[in-house]
Amino acid sequence: MAIVPDANVEGPIAQLPNLSGDQLTLIVAGVTVIADLNTIIRTPTRQLNLVEVADPTPFPGRADPGFVKGSAQADGSYDTTNGVLRADRLFLEPGEHVLVGPIANPTEAGAIVNGVNAELTNDTRIPSYQILNEFGFPIQPASIPVDSTTAAEGYYDGNILRAFAISVDAPDAILKINPIIQPQISLLRARAVEKDSTYRLDIRGAVTLHHSPGFQPQEIDVYRLDDNNVTTFLGRARTRRAPGTSFGKYDQEFRNLPGEPPTCIRVINTTAMNQPSADLYVDL
Numbered sequence: 001m002a003i004v005p006d007a008n009v010e011g012p013i014a015q016l017p018n019l020s021g022d023q024l025t026l027i028v029a030g031v032t033v034i035a036d037l038n039t040i041i042r043t044p045t046r047q048l049n050l051v052e053v054a055d056p057t058p059f060p061g062r063a064d065p066g067f068v069k070g071s072a073q074a075d076g077s078y079d080t081t082n083g084v085l086r087a088d089r090l091f092l093e094p095g096e097h098v099l100v101g102p103i104a105n106p107t108e109a110g111a112i113v114n115g116v117n118a119e120l121t122n123d124t125r126i127p128s129y130q131i132l133n134e135f136g137f138p139i140q141p142a143s144i145p146v147d148s149t150t151a152a153e154g155y156y157d158g159n160i161l162r163a164f165a166i167s168v169d170a171p172d173a174i175l176k177i178n179p180i181i182q183p184q185i186s187l188l189r190a191r192a193v194e195k196d197s198t199y200r201l202d203i204r205g206a207v208t209l210h211h212s213p214g215f216q217p218q219e220i221d222v223y224r225l226d227d228n229n230v231t232t233f234l235g236r237a238r239t240r241r242a243p244g245t246s247f248g249k250y251d252q253e254f255r256n257l258p259g260e261p262p263t264c265i266r267v268i269n270t271t272a273m274n275q276p277s278a279d280l281y282v283d284l
Contacts, residue, residue, distance in 0.1 A: 007078035007085050009033065013067050013092075019054040026053075028072045034086045035074075040263050041090045042281055043126040044153070045164050048092070052125055059094045059123050061157025070094040070155075093126065094162075095155025103150040103168055106131060106141035111150065111166060118152035118161040128154075128164045133173055135206035135247045136186025143174040171245045179208035179246070183272035185220070187280040192261035199261040201254045205278065207239055207269050209248050215241045218271040220250050224262035225279060231266060 011029025018025045024035040035041060041048045056065035076087040101114035110119040111131065120128035130138040148170045154163035177184060189204040203222060209215040218239040223231040234257060239248030261282060268277040 002080055004078045004080060006075075008073070008075045009085060010073040011071065013070050013072050016056055016065050016068050017054045019050055022050065024050045024053055026072065028074055031074075032084050033072070033074045033076075033090070034084050035090050036086075039076075039087045039090055041092065043092055043164075045127050045129065046125075047281070048125060053090075053092065055125070059125070059155070059162070060121060061160055061162055062094060062155075067092050067094060071096060093155065097154060097156040097161060099150075099152040099161055101150065102147040103144060104146070106144045106168075108141060110163060111141070111152070113150050113152045113161070113166075116161055117159075118154070118163045118166060120166065121154060121162045121164050126164050129166075130176070131166045131168060132186075133171060133175075134167060134169045135171070135208075135242070135245075135249070136167075136188045137179075137184055137206070137208065138176040139168065139170065139173040140176055143172075144168055144170050145172070148173075171242070171247065175208070179210035183211045183269060183274065183276050184208045185267060185269045185272075185276045185278045187265065187267050187278040189283075190265040190280045191283045194261050198256045198258055201234065201257060201261070201265070201282075202252075203237065203254075203265060203267070204249075204251045205267060206242075206250070207248045207272070207276075208246065209239075209241060210246045211272060215246065215248070216271075217241075218248055218250075218269050220252075221268045221270050222252070222254070223266045223268070225264040225266045226262060237267075 009031040014027040073091040074087040075089045099113040104112040150168045152163045153165045185207045187205040191202045193200045220237040222234045237250040237252035239250045
């Protein structure tokens with residue numbers, strides 16, 4: 001009998017999680033998973049507390065309570081004595097469905113993709129982003145060219161895709177925020193891979209270059225973001241202009257970083273005025 005580290009499970013949630021004091025119990029693909037105040041819990045768009053995970057309120061368009069019949073991924077240690085996986089990290093979503101295809105009728109509320117209504121969610125447990133271009137910046141729906149290739153992510157309720165993210169390949173669509181007056185930065189991906197007492201971090205994102213004469217490269221400082229807004233500098237990335245656009249992209253790998261992987265990453269464009277920043281949860 002022992003505690004086995006680096007255990008994980010991914011699968012359906014069989015019943016409503018039970019909250020007793022500061023301990024949450026849920027069944028994932030037949031495995032008993034325990035989460036507590038030290039567990040990092042999140043959905044695709046935000047971090048949750050224990051009470052929110054146990055909330056029985058159905059998600060829009062669903063009849064099942066809370067996350068029941070949704071999916072979970074838990075990472076932590078497995079106790080062979082009692083057959084329990086104690087989660088260090090817990091990822092939840094009511095479903096994992098994607099539409100990719102031409103867009104029609106884009107509005108602030110969503111769009112039609114492949115003939116299916118993709119409606120942006122308004123549930124606080126998995127709030128949606130605005131419609132974004134492929135660089136990760138909010139765009140005005142009316143300016144999106146007809147039939148632009150679009151990806152909508154969310155859960156299908158049998159009639160509507162309840163989307164938390166709609167991204168459109170439309171570099172010429174009008175940004176909601178004037179990029180000349182207010183430069184912007186996005187962080188589209190942050191992934192960490194742990195090995196022994198170090199980890200590797202891969203990040204990817206974009207910046208607006210409308211403020212920069214000649215579309216000059218921008219310097220991006222990368223930080224790990226821990227509790228109480230504590231930041232630790234990890235390194236620097238540099239942008240390159242996306243051909244034919246007013247956007248710059250960055251893609252950087254940092255190796256042999258000490259300690260455990262962070263929960264969240266912050267990037268800051270130190271070259272642009274007002275030094276815009278963006279945060280993103282880390283995928284493991």
